[in-house]
Amino acid sequence: MRVTAHALVAGYGTRDVLEGIDLTIGPGLCAFIGPNGAGKSTLIRALAGLIAPRSGRVELDGVDLRAMSRGAIARRLAVVPQVFDTLFPFTVREIVALGRTARLRAFAGPGDTDRQAIGRAIELLDLGHLARRRIDTLSGGERQRAVLAMALAQEADVLLLDEPTVHLDPAHQRATLALVRDLARRNGIAAAAVLHDLNLASAMAERIVIVDGGRIVADGPPAVVLTQDSVERVFGEGLLVLEDRLPPAIVPRA
């Protein structure tokens, strides 16, 4: 299972944000890094078919997304959104169950397979004790885990995450990404996550894609991509890359 962008140009209004992206996301965890406004979130949205390419195309296992229904896409590709505020008092279990939307018919309830998938996702994210709690009574981090569980319940082979760790403490950041990485390895899932924490990306991802100005400027394993040179080009001179570490570590210059 892979998702591929071919000469992808996309944006909003009259502005192009992505200016010609060629990229294949295959099994494993890939991190998108880059400065603010580089086009990382737009890339996630375009890969998920949420914005139409202005030119070029996005394919899921060789099939153009535009030829697929939303339901067909959702059965194979899940997105963990940035938003996880909801107005209404859904319970955590009900939120996770939303991940099965594309697999249910209008009047039919969830079957055994669905219940198992929901239960597994709740267990994986350690939400069992919160399953009956209303989502608006949880902390930001707990809500974020509930939304991740919702995406996992989709049981898709492609998982796109837009800053999945912003509201988590460092231990949960690491644990969440380790979970995604291990799932990706074990189940052959193609996972891509927008990350702002370069060290987290360096430690957890098998592959790092640097996005800058709507283009991919570097792509490869952390040790190859995260050099003083490349980091300085994109983020300026404020960061020091300890290249002799494995994986490389990045510290702010005093």
Next chain:
Amino acid sequence: MRPAVALAGLVVALVASAMLGVLAGAVAVDPRDVLAALIGRADAPTAAIILELRLPRVIAAALVGGALGVAGALLQGLLRNPLADPYVTGTSAGAALGSVAAVAAGGPALLTPLAAFVGALGSVAVIWRLARIGGRTTVLTVLLAGIVISSFAGAGVTLLIVASDRLSLRLRAVLDVLVGGVTSRGSAELVVAAAIVAIATVLALALARRLDAYAFGEETAATLGVDTEDTTRSVLVVTALLTGAAVALAGLVSFVGLVIPHALRPLVGARHVVLVPACLLGGATALVLADLGARIALAPAELPVGVITGLVGAPFFLLVLARSARSGA
């Protein structure tokens, strides 16, 4: 609370309030005579009061309240806006303009619900377009758009009243639309409204799961596999059907669609497959009781039920507005 228990409780509440609505009124009728009238064994004056005045009125109130309750739940879910409701968004005003135009045109009585539907659909479509600008709906955009649409529809109604000879002869009918009241309705009107509400509620149930997926917004609904264009269009049409049926029957009844879903969510949860039938039952119960209040508060004079819902609903609206302003929506 388990959904089945909550829904059963709401059924009991509706039956009880309907019984109360038939039993109580400006003229005291012995409960045994009411029963006799219902099974066709009462004397002519009693039968007339019960079967031609009270019962149709209770049924009309139940239909209108149920329709508005479901419409409110759908609009709040779709727009992710705690203040969305057919009245506040101007959907009812659009339907009222349609109704009045139908009266002005002098078409058959059954033209009114159709015209009300068209008016409601026009208004709610405008709200939806406006709400999407910039990709994010603010509570305020919807409210402002609702005010503008209501003003526009109100101006249209005034224009029709002044311009149409037929309407100036039927000012009472126009007034009924504008103040919101479930005065006695003919059985044909009730049957048509009941059919529309029944069909629209089934459609709303069919849309329920897709509407749940809007919990985190339209884009997340899409990633969960919902065809959002299609779903949005369907929800708007169903909302317009319900609002049109309610307005054709009772005119502008305010705030039912706002209050009922809010009052019931803590009880039955947020899932629309339970919330929709709960709002149908709860809205029906609330309006039957409100209409009972309207009939007996100043008896023998009768208040339009819209006065009662306005008096109760407006403070509630301010409460929700204050809460959503505090949470920074």
